[in-house]
Amino acid sequence: MPSPLNVPQREAIRYLDGPLLVLAGAGSGKTRVITEKIAYLIESCGLDACHIAAITFTNKAAREMRERVDKLLAGKRSAGLNVSTFHALGARILREEATALGYKPTFSILDASDCYGIVSELAGSSDKSAIRRLQAQISHWKNALLSPAQAQREAQSDAEWLAIKAYAAYVSTLQAYQAVDFDDLIALPVALFEQQPERREKWQNRLRYLLIDEYQDTNVSQYALLKQLTGARAAFTAVGDDDQAIYGWRGADVENLRGLPRDYPQLKIIKLEQNYRSTGRILQVANTLIANNEKLFEKKLWSALGHGEPITVHAYKTSELEAAAVVMKLQADRFEQRAQYRDYAVLYRGNFQARAFEQQMRDQRIPYLLSGGQSFFDKAEIKDLLAYLRLLANPDDDPAFIRAVSTPRRGVGGSTLQLLGAYAGRRHASLYAAVAEQGFAAQIQARQLDPLQKFCALLHRLQRIAACDSVATVLNELLAAIAYEDWLHQRDDRRTAQTKWSHVRDFCDWLAKKGEEESKSLLELTQSIALGGTLDRNEADIDAVRLSTLHAAKGLEFKHVFLVGLEDGVLPHRDAQADGRLEEERRLMYVGITRAQRSLHLSYAERRQQGREFIPCEPSRFIAELDREHLRFFGGKEATIADKATTSQRLASLKALLAEKR
DNA sequence: GCACTTTATGTTTTT
DNA sequence: CATAAAGTGC
Numbered sequence: 001m002p003s004p005l006n007v008p009q010r011e012a013i014r015y016l017d018g019p020l021l022v023l024a025g026a027g028s029g030k031t032r033v034i035t036e037k038i039a040y041l042i043e044s045c046g047l048d049a050c051h052i053a054a055i056t057f058t059n060k061a062a063r064e065m066r067e068r069v070d071k072l073l074a075g076k077r078s079a080g081l082n083v084s085t086f087h088a089l090g091a092r093i094l095r096e097e098a099t100a101l102g103y104k105p106t107f108s109i110l111d112a113s114d115c116y117g118i119v120s121e122l123a124g125s126s127d128k129s130a131i132r133r134l135q136a137q138i139s140h141w142k143n144a145l146l147s148p149a150q151a152q153r154e155a156q157s158d159a160e161w162l163a164i165k166a167y168a169a170y171v172s173t174l175q176a177y178q179a180v181d182f183d184d185l186i187a188l189p190v191a192l193f194e195q196q197p198e199r200r201e202k203w204q205n206r207l208r209y210l211l212i213d214e215y216q217d218t219n220v221s222q223y224a225l226l227k228q229l230t231g232a233r234a235a236f237t238a239v240g241d242d243d244q245a246i247y248g249w250r251g252a253d254v255e256n257l258r259g260l261p262r263d264y265p266q267l268k269i270i271k272l273e274q275n276y277r278s279t280g281r282i283l284q285v286a287n288t289l290i291a292n293n294e295k296l297f298e299k300k301l302w303s304a305l306g307h308g309e310p311i312t313v314h315a316y317k318t319s320e321l322e323a324a325a326v327v328m329k330l331q332a333d334r335f336e337q338r339a340q341y342r343d344y345a346v347l348y349r350g351n352f353q354a355r356a357f358e359q360q361m362r363d364q365r366i367p368y369l370l371s372g373g374q375s376f377f378d379k380a381e382i383k384d385l386l387a388y389l390r391l392l393a394n395p396d397d398d399p400a401f402i403r404a405v406s407t408p409r410r411g412v413g414g415s416t417l418q419l420l421g422a423y424a425g426r427r428h429a430s431l432y433a434a435v436a437e438q439g440f441a442a443q444i445q446a447r448q449l450d451p452l453q454k455f456c457a458l459l460h461r462l463q464r465i466a467a468c469d470s471v472a473t474v475l476n477e478l479l480a481a482i483a484y485e486d487w488l489h490q491r492d493d494r495r496t497a498q499t500k501w502s503h504v505r506d507f508c509d510w511l512a513k514k515g516e517e518e519s520k521s522l523l524e525l526t527q528s529i530a531l532g533g534t535l536d537r538n539e540a541d542i543d544a545v546r547l548s549t550l551h552a553a554k555g556l557e558f559k560h561v562f563l564v565g566l567e568d569g570v571l572p573h574r575d576a577q578a579d580g581r582l583e584e585e586r587r588l589m590y591v592g593i594t595r596a597q598r599s600l601h602l603s604y605a606e607r608r609q610q611g612r613e614f615i616p617c618e619p620s621r622f623i624a625e626l627d628r629e630h631l632r633f634f635g636g637k638e639a640t641i642a643d644k645a646t647t648s649q650r651l652a653s654l655k656a657l658l659a660e661k662r
Numbered sequence: 663g664c665a666c667t668t669t670a671t672g673t674t675t676t677t
Numbered sequence: 678c679a680t681a682a683a684g685t686g687c
Contacts, residue, residue, distance in 0.1 A: 057676090085677065086677080087677050088677090112676085128672090182676090182677050183677090185677080247675080249676095349674070350673070350674050351674080413663060413664045414663085415664085531677070550675080551675045570674095574674095588675080
């Protein structure tokens with residue numbers, strides 16, 4: 001990418017006189033502006049890399065950005081540079097300042113399912129959707145920086161009052177577990193900096209220049225943290241695009257974009273409007289779609305890359321047929337264009353849509369990468385081990401205690417745990433601490449207490465090993481002590497047990513290597529996994545088609561994009577018909593369209609399988625909003641007979657091609 | 663009271 | 678099709 005920078009890009013990189021907002025349309029080179037600005041700060045301004053923090057929204061984006069900066073700086077002088085997600089930065093602050101907040105530095109980071117478990121205990125209801133609503137509500141309060149007491153002041157109904165009571169109990173439960181959830185990673189540092197200005201100044205002095213990517217997706221607490229960290233000096237560059245705000249459901253507030261000029265009257269705004277990614281047709285279609293949304297900042301994206309191919313819109317009878325046809329078309333197109341698999345992406349609204357495409361990819365032997373879906377660390381066998389490791393780092397981590405104590409089964413069942421939990425609750429102690437208490441031993445039978453004590457003794461032993469030995473030794477001792485391989489073979493057939501065991505070995509190797517190379521402790525390793533770490537297999541080097549949700553595809557680009565499942569109820573989502581949320585769904589479609597560089601194929605199914613039955617679908621209303629002159633329809637109401645002939649011609653030529661290959 | 667087997671059930675998006 | 682709650686031997 002040695003192309004010269006354009007005028008606004010260069011201006012954005014050089015501008016250091018005050019706070020800067022870069023309004024960067026899709027494909028306008030915003031990541032390049034951030035990476036080149038980091039290099040500029042280090043090379044031309046003499047700022048030490050450790051005083052610069054770049055904040056992204058996904059771990060993947062953080063990794064990619066670090067790589068690009070390293071390349072620009074030829075590997076030198078980037079030591080200490082902080083490129084991370086908001087949450088990882090929060091975790092770093094929290095680790096250092098934990099004691100000031102009444103936490104030990106060994107706190108655990110809970111994932112969504114741990115939190116779900118805690119909320120469901122507190123809710124006293126077994127209605128799943130009610131629990132999830134409560135969980136979301138608590139998350140919203142935290143993201144809005146409302147404490148239970150503050151939320152109570154605004155309570156309107158009895159139901160709300162009950163939810164706030166659960167919220168208060170949830171907060172104290174987490175404290176007792178020495179655990180934080182994802183929202184705390186932002187909210188707790190904000191609370192700390194609010195109360196203790198000298199600590200705020202310490203961090204302000206450490207992070208002297210901030211660059212924030214995807215600024216449109218910040219929420220209230222993240223914006224508060226940004227304001228605290230940059231302080232009066234306001235040395236930051238925020239890069240964002242209001243048309244790509246797709247995290248409203250997570251508390252992201254485009255109001256933060258509007259608030260920036262208000263909070264910083266000296267704010268400089270630079271617009272990047274030249275798109276270097278897509279053909280004119282793709283951009284035109286994207287522009288007409290997004291024109292249906294209320295605009296915050298006026299901007300007009302243009303491309304110098306020529307018209308390009310028309311965009312196709314395909315209707316298929318069912319979602320299965322859609323997957324089969326799309327994968328076939330993709331394969332044929334790859335032959336015709338002599339393209340690589342990695343030039344293609346299939347994008348969809350929800351993870352559940354991936355299944356049909358995965359199946360087809362496997363059947364047709366096409367390599368694919370599934371982004372977004374459940375990661376390696378979500379596998380049950382990995383979570384089992386992770387529970388032990390979390391427990392070694394922080395014995396008060398109750399969710400980890402419950403999982404570890406019951407895997408493998410060791411004679412501790414539901415009713416014993418209930419008894420233990422009730423006792424621990426009364427004593428405001430963790431499960432682990434409660435086991436050792438005399439008061440607990442007094443109210444339980446020896447044959448129930450015994451396995452619990454043995455379990456705690458095992459933890460003690462492993463902790464002693466962890467204190468002086470390598471990560472690898474701890475893991476080996478652990479696996480031997482719980483006879484994990486035997487346990488796997490006992491519950492599953494040989495094949496599954498072997499696969500699971502190989503996952504376990506991979507995980508151990510990865511941990512040992514990480515522990516050795518980066519001299520990270522078990523605590524740091526488990527924390528970074530909780531933050532959404534990945535095995536760093538080099539995805540960029542693999543030639544494979546990418547299957548991705550629209551959310552996970554943001555920031556990526558592909559030569560050829562298939563945007564699938566464009567049915568009303570899927571995109572836009574069934575529950576997102578309200579005005580504000582419909583606009584967010586439209587932006588999601590906009591993000592999908594603007595991922596494409598050269599060709600774009602839209603498709604929908606007339607019937608979608610849901611559970612056991614097929615339900616009829618209407619094409620997404622967003623298709624009707626696109627500029628028709630750039631579209632070619634195939635199948636469905638819109639198709640002409642001539643178009644159908646083209647379809648069968650293409651299928652015939654595909655079959656010929658495939659036959660030729662064999 | 664524990665552990666394993668069956669059956670119902672249901673899917674937005676992510677740190 | 679995967680996970681989670683209810684049912685059945687021990």
